[in-house]
Amino acid sequence: MADKVEITWHGHACFTLDFGKKVVVDPFIEGNPMAKIKKDDIKADLVVVTHGHSDHLGDAVEIASKNKAPIVTFVELGWMLNSENKHLDIRAINYSGSTEVDGIRVTAVPALHSSSLDGKYAGNPAGMVISSGITVYHAGDTGVFGDMSIISDLYKPDISLLPIGGFYTMSEYEATYAAGLLKSPYFIPMHYNTFDLIKADPQKFKKETEEKHQVNVIVPEVEEVIKIDKQDLGKR
Secondary structure: OOOEEEEEEOOOOOEEEEOOOEEEEOOOOOOOOOOOOOHHHOOOOEEEOOOOOHHHHOOHHHHHHHHOOOEEEEHHHHHHHHHHOOOOOEEEEOEOOEEEEOOEEEEEEEOOOOOEEOOEEOOOOEEEEEEEOEEEEEOOOOOOOOOHHHHHHHHOOOEEEEEOEOOOOOEHHHHHHHHHHHOOOEEEEEOOOOOHHHOOOHHHHHHHHHHHHOOEEOOOOOOOEEEEEHHHOOOO
């Protein structure tokens, strides 16, 4: 179990979570105008995909293949990927279902959004709770919903990664409300400013969320490494 996590934002909703083992979430690199690295540069022990939209599934298959890493995703999307990629270890979980890879536990939780792959229904969207001593909640694409309080009660995420771009997901306003439901000590905004439709002000989210909820909001630069130790988290 890790006593710290290093979080690197690759732009949009793509992160590497390094617990000693590297978890890459929603690896949209190729075609991502915010990305500063190439998909071949991504190192992963585990790949996690929240839903089938191209800006989240992204380069997951190529990265998993190159790194010989399992993919964890939602059940129908997992079946679709497996039908074309028999060589991959795909863990296809459903809501409240969990799987563990190299001491890292991944649990699927609801998201208020949609999911498709190449125009075909790809099951439900999900958020993913990723835990190895420290617990990170990647909300995926979602609107705000009251059951975020259940995610807080059950999984107690230390760090929550929330979309703020509006149009397809929550804006800064709803994300600040979501922070009050989740009660994490730390929040990081994502899914903003990649395209004109999702322009948002992360500093506005930071200011309002910290003032209303007395939490910490980190607004990283692309490829900046954020280090959070257990001792930084305090008691919930």
